[in-house]
Amino acid sequence: MTHLALCLWLALAGVPSLAGVALAQGNGRAQSEFPVATDAKLEQSGEIVRLTMALSRPVEVSASVLAGPDRVIIDMPSINFQVQPGTVRKSAGVVGAYRFGLFTADKARIIIDLAQPAVVVRAESRPVRGGFGELVIELRRATRAEFQAAIAASSGRDFQAPATVPVPAKPAGETRQTIVIDPGHGGIDPGAVVASIAEKAVVLAFGVKLKERLEASGRYRVLMTRDDDRFVALAERVGIARAAGADLFISIHADSLTQAQEVRGATIYTGSERATDAEAARLATKENQADAAAGLDASEDTQDVAGILMDLAKRETRTFSAIFARNLVEKLGGSVKMHKVPLRSAGFRVLSAPDVPSVLIELGYMSSPKDAELLNSAPWRAQAVDAVATAVEGYFVSARAPVGKAAENRR
Protein backbone atom coordinates (compact mmCIF):
# COMPACT_ATOMS: atom_id res chain seq x y z
CA MET A 1 0.00 0.00 0.00
CA THR A 2 1.33 3.40 -0.93
CA HIS A 3 1.82 6.07 1.68
CA LEU A 4 -0.99 8.05 0.10
CA ALA A 5 -3.40 5.16 0.24
CA LEU A 6 -2.48 4.45 3.85
CA CYS A 7 -3.24 8.06 4.78
CA LEU A 8 -6.62 7.72 3.15
CA TRP A 9 -7.51 4.49 4.91
CA LEU A 10 -6.52 6.03 8.21
CA ALA A 11 -8.54 9.15 7.48
CA LEU A 12 -11.55 7.07 6.56
CA ALA A 13 -11.39 5.01 9.69
CA GLY A 14 -12.52 8.11 11.53
CA VAL A 15 -15.38 8.97 9.21
CA PRO A 16 -18.27 6.98 10.68
CA SER A 17 -17.84 8.52 14.12
CA LEU A 18 -17.79 11.99 12.59
CA ALA A 19 -20.89 11.42 10.56
CA GLY A 20 -23.25 12.78 13.18
CA VAL A 21 -26.97 12.71 12.51
CA ALA A 22 -27.62 10.51 9.54
CA LEU A 23 -30.11 11.25 6.87
CA ALA A 24 -29.40 8.07 4.97
CA GLN A 25 -29.75 5.87 8.01
CA GLY A 26 -29.21 2.18 7.56
CA ASN A 27 -30.95 -0.53 9.47
CA GLY A 28 -28.70 0.07 12.43
CA ARG A 29 -26.35 -2.80 11.75
CA ALA A 30 -22.69 -1.97 11.62
CA GLN A 31 -20.65 -3.14 8.66
CA SER A 32 -18.57 -5.10 11.14
CA GLU A 33 -21.48 -7.53 11.64
CA PHE A 34 -21.73 -8.37 7.95
CA PRO A 35 -20.14 -11.49 6.48
CA VAL A 36 -16.64 -10.59 5.30
CA ALA A 37 -15.41 -11.19 1.76
CA THR A 38 -11.68 -11.41 1.07
CA ASP A 39 -9.27 -12.77 -1.47
CA ALA A 40 -11.01 -12.03 -4.78
CA LYS A 41 -9.70 -14.04 -7.72
CA LEU A 42 -10.58 -13.84 -11.38
CA GLU A 43 -9.29 -16.58 -13.64
CA GLN A 44 -10.01 -18.16 -16.97
CA SER A 45 -9.93 -21.89 -17.59
CA GLY A 46 -10.98 -23.05 -21.02
CA GLU A 47 -14.16 -21.27 -22.00
CA ILE A 48 -15.12 -20.51 -18.40
CA VAL A 49 -14.20 -17.34 -16.51
CA ARG A 50 -14.42 -17.83 -12.76
CA LEU A 51 -14.68 -15.14 -10.05
CA THR A 52 -14.21 -16.36 -6.48
CA MET A 53 -14.08 -14.72 -3.07
CA ALA A 54 -13.55 -16.21 0.36
CA LEU A 55 -16.47 -15.56 2.75
CA SER A 56 -16.57 -15.65 6.53
CA ARG A 57 -19.85 -17.56 6.15
CA PRO A 58 -22.03 -18.71 3.24
CA VAL A 59 -24.66 -16.25 1.97
CA GLU A 60 -27.57 -16.34 -0.43
CA VAL A 61 -26.58 -15.43 -3.99
CA SER A 62 -28.63 -14.53 -7.04
CA ALA A 63 -27.45 -13.63 -10.52
CA SER A 64 -29.03 -11.84 -13.43
CA VAL A 65 -27.99 -10.21 -16.69
CA LEU A 66 -28.75 -6.80 -18.10
CA ALA A 67 -27.98 -5.19 -21.46
CA GLY A 68 -26.99 -1.65 -22.39
CA PRO A 69 -24.16 -1.93 -21.29
CA ASP A 70 -23.97 -5.73 -21.03
CA ARG A 71 -23.56 -6.68 -17.39
CA VAL A 72 -23.95 -9.53 -14.94
CA ILE A 73 -25.35 -8.52 -11.58
CA ILE A 74 -24.78 -10.62 -8.48
CA ASP A 75 -27.00 -9.77 -5.52
CA MET A 76 -26.27 -10.85 -1.97
CA PRO A 77 -27.12 -9.73 1.54
CA SER A 78 -24.84 -7.01 2.99
CA ILE A 79 -21.18 -7.94 2.77
CA ASN A 80 -18.16 -6.28 4.26
CA PHE A 81 -15.78 -6.36 1.27
CA GLN A 82 -12.21 -6.47 2.50
CA VAL A 83 -10.82 -6.56 -1.00
CA GLN A 84 -8.47 -3.71 -1.86
CA PRO A 85 -9.29 -2.12 -5.17
CA GLY A 86 -6.26 -2.13 -7.40
CA THR A 87 -4.78 -5.30 -5.93
CA VAL A 88 -6.84 -7.78 -7.91
CA ARG A 89 -6.99 -8.81 -11.54
CA LYS A 90 -9.93 -6.99 -13.08
CA SER A 91 -10.40 -8.50 -16.51
CA ALA A 92 -10.19 -11.95 -18.11
CA GLY A 93 -11.93 -13.37 -21.17
CA VAL A 94 -15.53 -12.18 -21.30
CA VAL A 95 -15.07 -10.06 -18.15
CA GLY A 96 -14.09 -6.47 -18.97
CA ALA A 97 -14.11 -5.29 -15.35
CA TYR A 98 -15.99 -5.82 -12.12
CA ARG A 99 -16.76 -3.90 -8.95
CA PHE A 100 -18.55 -4.53 -5.70
CA GLY A 101 -20.04 -2.72 -2.75
CA LEU A 102 -23.14 -2.01 -0.72
CA PHE A 103 -26.22 -1.32 -2.82
CA THR A 104 -28.68 -0.68 -0.01
CA ALA A 105 -28.46 -1.00 3.75
CA ASP A 106 -29.10 -4.73 3.51
CA LYS A 107 -27.97 -5.66 0.04
CA ALA A 108 -24.54 -5.99 -1.55
CA ARG A 109 -23.87 -6.23 -5.23
CA ILE A 110 -21.12 -7.33 -7.61
CA ILE A 111 -21.35 -5.89 -11.10
CA ILE A 112 -19.44 -7.62 -13.86
CA ASP A 113 -19.04 -5.61 -17.06
CA LEU A 114 -19.01 -7.92 -20.04
CA ALA A 115 -16.57 -7.47 -22.90
CA GLN A 116 -18.61 -10.00 -24.87
CA PRO A 117 -22.04 -11.58 -24.35
CA ALA A 118 -21.92 -14.27 -21.67
CA VAL A 119 -24.24 -16.36 -19.54
CA VAL A 120 -23.98 -17.33 -15.89
CA VAL A 121 -23.39 -21.04 -15.55
CA ARG A 122 -22.83 -21.00 -11.80
CA ALA A 123 -23.52 -18.47 -9.02
CA GLU A 124 -23.42 -19.77 -5.47
CA SER A 125 -21.73 -19.56 -2.15
CA ARG A 126 -20.70 -23.01 -1.11
CA PRO A 127 -19.94 -23.92 2.48
CA VAL A 128 -16.35 -24.79 3.20
CA ARG A 129 -14.82 -26.37 6.29
CA GLY A 130 -14.90 -24.38 9.51
CA GLY A 131 -18.23 -22.66 8.79
CA PHE A 132 -16.68 -20.49 6.08
CA GLY A 133 -17.99 -20.01 2.58
CA GLU A 134 -16.70 -19.49 -0.91
CA LEU A 135 -18.44 -17.36 -3.48
CA VAL A 136 -18.16 -18.87 -6.95
CA ILE A 137 -19.38 -17.13 -10.09
CA GLU A 138 -18.77 -18.82 -13.45
CA LEU A 139 -19.47 -17.22 -16.79
CA ARG A 140 -19.35 -18.72 -20.26
CA ARG A 141 -19.13 -16.81 -23.51
CA ALA A 142 -22.48 -16.88 -25.32
CA THR A 143 -24.07 -15.80 -28.55
CA ARG A 144 -26.09 -12.57 -28.58
CA ALA A 145 -29.25 -14.68 -28.86
CA GLU A 146 -28.36 -16.75 -25.77
CA PHE A 147 -27.58 -13.56 -23.92
CA GLN A 148 -30.95 -12.03 -24.89
CA ALA A 149 -32.70 -15.20 -23.72
CA ALA A 150 -30.93 -14.93 -20.36
CA ILE A 151 -32.08 -11.31 -20.05
CA ALA A 152 -35.66 -12.35 -20.77
CA ALA A 153 -35.36 -15.04 -18.09
CA SER A 154 -34.20 -12.54 -15.48
CA SER A 155 -36.62 -9.77 -16.48
CA GLY A 156 -39.16 -8.77 -13.91
CA ARG A 157 -36.38 -8.54 -11.38
CA ASP A 158 -36.02 -5.24 -9.67
CA PHE A 159 -33.29 -3.15 -11.23
CA GLN A 160 -34.75 0.13 -10.14
CA ALA A 161 -33.32 2.32 -7.44
CA PRO A 162 -33.63 1.05 -3.89
CA ALA A 163 -36.53 2.37 -1.87
CA THR A 164 -36.00 6.00 -1.04
CA VAL A 165 -35.14 7.01 2.48
CA PRO A 166 -37.73 9.23 4.17
CA VAL A 167 -36.40 12.78 4.22
CA PRO A 168 -37.25 14.99 7.16
CA ALA A 169 -39.33 17.90 5.82
CA LYS A 170 -38.44 21.40 6.92
CA PRO A 171 -39.91 21.74 10.42
CA ALA A 172 -42.54 24.44 10.87
CA GLY A 173 -40.98 27.61 12.19
CA GLU A 174 -37.53 26.64 10.94
CA THR A 175 -35.76 29.88 10.14
CA ARG A 176 -32.34 28.49 9.25
CA GLN A 177 -31.43 27.95 5.60
CA THR A 178 -31.41 24.30 4.56
CA ILE A 179 -28.33 23.02 2.78
CA VAL A 180 -28.07 19.55 1.28
CA ILE A 181 -24.54 18.23 0.79
CA ASP A 182 -24.21 15.47 -1.78
CA PRO A 183 -20.99 13.42 -1.67
CA GLY A 184 -20.86 11.82 -5.12
CA HIS A 185 -20.92 8.07 -5.85
CA GLY A 186 -20.82 5.54 -2.96
CA GLY A 187 -21.27 1.83 -2.30
CA ILE A 188 -21.12 -0.17 -5.50
CA ASP A 189 -20.17 2.96 -7.47
CA PRO A 190 -16.65 4.05 -6.46
CA GLY A 191 -16.37 6.94 -8.94
CA ALA A 192 -12.84 7.59 -10.12
CA VAL A 193 -10.28 5.13 -8.71
CA VAL A 194 -6.60 6.00 -8.81
CA ALA A 195 -3.96 3.94 -7.01
CA SER A 196 -6.53 2.29 -4.69
CA ILE A 197 -8.02 5.64 -3.71
CA ALA A 198 -11.70 5.92 -4.57
CA GLU A 199 -13.42 9.21 -5.32
CA LYS A 200 -16.40 8.10 -3.20
CA ALA A 201 -14.21 8.11 -0.07
CA VAL A 202 -12.47 11.41 -0.81
CA VAL A 203 -15.74 13.26 -1.36
CA LEU A 204 -17.45 11.68 1.66
CA ALA A 205 -14.63 12.82 3.94
CA PHE A 206 -14.96 16.33 2.49
CA GLY A 207 -18.76 16.36 2.81
CA VAL A 208 -18.66 15.29 6.45
CA LYS A 209 -16.24 18.10 7.29
CA LEU A 210 -18.27 20.67 5.35
CA LYS A 211 -21.39 19.64 7.26
CA GLU A 212 -19.60 20.07 10.59
CA ARG A 213 -18.26 23.46 9.55
CA LEU A 214 -21.63 24.77 8.37
CA GLU A 215 -23.50 23.43 11.40
CA ALA A 216 -20.98 25.02 13.74
CA SER A 217 -22.18 28.44 12.61
CA GLY A 218 -25.66 27.65 13.95
CA ARG A 219 -27.19 29.31 10.91
CA TYR A 220 -27.93 26.29 8.76
CA ARG A 221 -29.86 23.07 8.79
CA VAL A 222 -27.56 20.67 6.98
CA LEU A 223 -28.48 17.29 5.52
CA MET A 224 -26.44 14.82 3.52
CA THR A 225 -27.61 12.55 0.70
CA ARG A 226 -25.31 9.90 2.17
CA ASP A 227 -23.07 9.89 5.19
CA ASP A 228 -21.57 6.45 4.73
CA ASP A 229 -20.36 4.21 1.96
CA ARG A 230 -23.64 3.45 0.23
CA PHE A 231 -25.14 3.81 -3.21
CA VAL A 232 -27.68 6.59 -3.80
CA ALA A 233 -29.31 6.93 -7.25
CA LEU A 234 -29.00 10.29 -9.01
CA ALA A 235 -32.73 10.95 -9.03
CA GLU A 236 -32.88 10.18 -5.31
CA ARG A 237 -30.18 12.78 -4.58
CA VAL A 238 -32.28 15.40 -6.37
CA GLY A 239 -35.38 14.09 -4.60
CA ILE A 240 -33.74 14.43 -1.18
CA ALA A 241 -32.89 18.09 -1.90
CA ARG A 242 -36.44 18.86 -2.98
CA ALA A 243 -38.13 16.93 -0.17
CA ALA A 244 -35.93 18.65 2.40
CA GLY A 245 -36.97 22.04 1.02
CA ALA A 246 -33.31 22.83 0.40
CA ASP A 247 -32.17 26.38 -0.26
CA LEU A 248 -28.89 25.13 -1.67
CA PHE A 249 -27.61 21.81 -3.00
CA ILE A 250 -23.87 21.15 -3.16
CA SER A 251 -22.65 18.03 -4.97
CA ILE A 252 -19.03 17.06 -4.37
CA HIS A 253 -16.80 15.14 -6.76
CA ALA A 254 -13.13 14.57 -7.60
CA ASP A 255 -12.61 13.56 -11.20
CA SER A 256 -9.78 11.78 -12.92
CA LEU A 257 -8.29 12.12 -16.38
CA THR A 258 -6.37 9.09 -17.53
CA GLN A 259 -4.48 10.94 -20.25
CA ALA A 260 -3.52 14.18 -18.58
CA GLN A 261 -1.68 13.99 -15.26
CA GLU A 262 -0.73 17.66 -15.50
CA VAL A 263 -4.35 18.91 -15.50
CA ARG A 264 -5.06 20.22 -12.02
CA GLY A 265 -7.31 22.32 -9.86
CA ALA A 266 -10.89 22.71 -8.68
CA THR A 267 -13.81 23.46 -11.02
CA ILE A 268 -17.33 24.66 -10.24
CA TYR A 269 -20.16 23.38 -12.43
CA THR A 270 -23.76 24.47 -12.79
CA GLY A 271 -26.42 22.57 -14.72
CA SER A 272 -27.51 23.52 -18.23
CA GLU A 273 -28.80 21.73 -21.31
CA ARG A 274 -25.92 23.00 -23.35
CA ALA A 275 -22.39 22.39 -22.10
CA THR A 276 -19.94 25.28 -22.07
CA ASP A 277 -17.21 23.10 -23.58
CA ALA A 278 -16.37 19.56 -24.62
CA GLU A 279 -14.60 18.70 -21.37
CA ALA A 280 -17.63 19.74 -19.30
CA ALA A 281 -19.90 17.68 -21.57
CA ARG A 282 -17.62 14.67 -21.22
CA LEU A 283 -17.57 14.97 -17.44
CA ALA A 284 -21.36 15.29 -17.19
CA THR A 285 -21.79 12.19 -19.35
CA LYS A 286 -19.41 10.31 -17.08
CA GLU A 287 -21.08 11.43 -13.85
CA ASN A 288 -24.53 10.71 -15.31
CA GLN A 289 -23.50 7.07 -15.73
CA ALA A 290 -23.40 6.56 -11.97
CA ASP A 291 -26.75 4.75 -11.92
CA ALA A 292 -25.73 2.39 -14.71
CA ALA A 293 -22.48 1.71 -12.84
CA ALA A 294 -24.54 0.42 -9.93
CA GLY A 295 -26.60 -1.88 -12.12
CA LEU A 296 -29.70 0.28 -12.32
CA ASP A 297 -31.63 0.28 -15.53
CA ALA A 298 -30.92 3.92 -16.34
CA SER A 299 -33.24 3.95 -19.34
CA GLU A 300 -36.08 5.46 -17.34
CA ASP A 301 -35.31 9.11 -17.04
CA THR A 302 -36.27 11.63 -14.42
CA GLN A 303 -39.61 13.01 -15.47
CA ASP A 304 -39.28 16.55 -16.61
CA VAL A 305 -41.69 18.93 -14.98
CA ALA A 306 -43.28 21.05 -17.67
CA GLY A 307 -45.20 24.29 -17.63
CA ILE A 308 -44.52 27.98 -17.88
CA LEU A 309 -44.40 28.52 -14.12
CA MET A 310 -41.89 25.72 -13.80
CA ASP A 311 -39.82 27.29 -16.59
CA LEU A 312 -39.79 30.57 -14.71
CA ALA A 313 -38.80 28.85 -11.49
CA LYS A 314 -36.09 26.97 -13.34
CA ARG A 315 -34.69 30.14 -14.86
CA GLU A 316 -34.64 31.84 -11.48
CA THR A 317 -33.03 28.80 -9.88
CA ARG A 318 -30.32 28.88 -12.56
CA THR A 319 -29.63 32.53 -11.80
CA PHE A 320 -29.10 31.72 -8.11
CA SER A 321 -27.00 28.68 -8.95
CA ALA A 322 -24.80 30.95 -11.08
CA ILE A 323 -24.49 33.52 -8.29
CA PHE A 324 -23.41 30.85 -5.82
CA ALA A 325 -21.04 29.31 -8.37
CA ARG A 326 -19.30 32.67 -8.90
CA ASN A 327 -19.05 33.09 -5.12
CA LEU A 328 -17.44 29.68 -4.89
CA VAL A 329 -14.90 30.41 -7.62
CA GLU A 330 -13.93 33.61 -5.85
CA LYS A 331 -13.67 32.17 -2.33
CA LEU A 332 -12.20 28.81 -3.27
CA GLY A 333 -9.83 30.49 -5.70
CA GLY A 334 -8.49 32.55 -2.82
CA SER A 335 -7.30 29.49 -0.95
CA VAL A 336 -6.84 26.50 -3.27
CA LYS A 337 -5.59 25.91 -6.80
CA MET A 338 -8.34 26.27 -9.39
CA HIS A 339 -8.57 24.82 -12.88
CA LYS A 340 -7.63 27.30 -15.61
CA VAL A 341 -11.32 27.49 -16.63
CA PRO A 342 -12.90 27.29 -13.17
CA LEU A 343 -16.57 27.99 -13.99
CA ARG A 344 -18.45 25.77 -16.42
CA SER A 345 -21.82 24.18 -17.01
CA ALA A 346 -23.18 20.99 -18.51
CA GLY A 347 -26.16 18.65 -18.27
CA PHE A 348 -25.50 16.98 -14.92
CA ARG A 349 -28.57 14.97 -13.88
CA VAL A 350 -27.80 15.60 -10.22
CA LEU A 351 -28.16 19.35 -10.83
CA SER A 352 -31.64 19.05 -12.32
CA ALA A 353 -33.86 20.17 -9.42
CA PRO A 354 -36.01 22.94 -10.92
CA ASP A 355 -36.43 24.74 -7.61
CA VAL A 356 -33.17 24.23 -5.68
CA PRO A 357 -30.09 26.26 -6.62
CA SER A 358 -27.48 23.56 -7.25
CA VAL A 359 -23.78 23.39 -8.00
CA LEU A 360 -21.28 20.59 -8.42
CA ILE A 361 -17.77 21.09 -7.09
CA GLU A 362 -15.00 19.07 -8.67
CA LEU A 363 -12.44 19.40 -5.92
CA GLY A 364 -9.54 18.47 -8.16
CA TYR A 365 -8.23 15.72 -10.39
CA MET A 366 -7.32 12.45 -8.73
CA SER A 367 -5.30 11.70 -11.87
CA SER A 368 -2.91 14.50 -10.95
CA PRO A 369 -0.44 13.18 -8.35
CA LYS A 370 -0.24 16.65 -6.78
CA ASP A 371 -4.04 17.02 -6.59
CA ALA A 372 -4.45 13.48 -5.25
CA GLU A 373 -2.04 14.24 -2.44
CA LEU A 374 -3.88 17.45 -1.54
CA LEU A 375 -7.32 15.83 -1.72
CA ASN A 376 -6.22 13.47 1.04
CA SER A 377 -4.47 16.00 3.22
CA ALA A 378 -6.35 17.23 6.28
CA PRO A 379 -4.91 20.79 6.14
CA TRP A 380 -5.93 21.18 2.47
CA ARG A 381 -9.38 19.81 3.23
CA ALA A 382 -9.85 22.20 6.15
CA GLN A 383 -8.81 25.14 3.97
CA ALA A 384 -11.14 24.16 1.12
CA VAL A 385 -14.05 23.43 3.50
CA ASP A 386 -13.54 26.85 5.01
CA ALA A 387 -13.61 28.53 1.60
CA VAL A 388 -16.81 26.71 0.57
CA ALA A 389 -18.47 27.64 3.88
CA THR A 390 -17.47 31.29 3.38
CA ALA A 391 -18.97 31.19 -0.12
CA VAL A 392 -22.20 29.76 1.33
CA GLU A 393 -22.35 32.55 3.91
CA GLY A 394 -21.66 35.19 1.27
CA TYR A 395 -24.33 33.76 -0.97
CA PHE A 396 -27.07 33.89 1.63
CA VAL A 397 -26.11 37.42 2.65
CA SER A 398 -25.93 38.86 -0.87
CA ALA A 399 -28.78 36.89 -2.39
CA ARG A 400 -31.12 36.91 0.58
CA ALA A 401 -33.98 38.86 -1.02
CA PRO A 402 -34.08 36.91 -4.30
CA VAL A 403 -33.68 33.62 -2.46
CA GLY A 404 -36.74 34.48 -0.41
CA LYS A 405 -38.58 35.02 -3.67
CA ALA A 406 -37.43 31.71 -5.05
CA ALA A 407 -38.59 30.05 -1.88
CA GLU A 408 -42.01 31.63 -2.35
CA ASN A 409 -42.28 30.31 -5.88
CA ARG A 410 -41.80 26.88 -4.44
CA ARG A 411 -44.78 27.13 -2.18
Ligand SMILES: [Zn+2]
Ligand atom coordinates in the same frame (compact mmCIF):
# COMPACT_ATOMS: atom_id res chain seq x y z
ZN1 LIG B 1 -17.63 11.95 -9.63
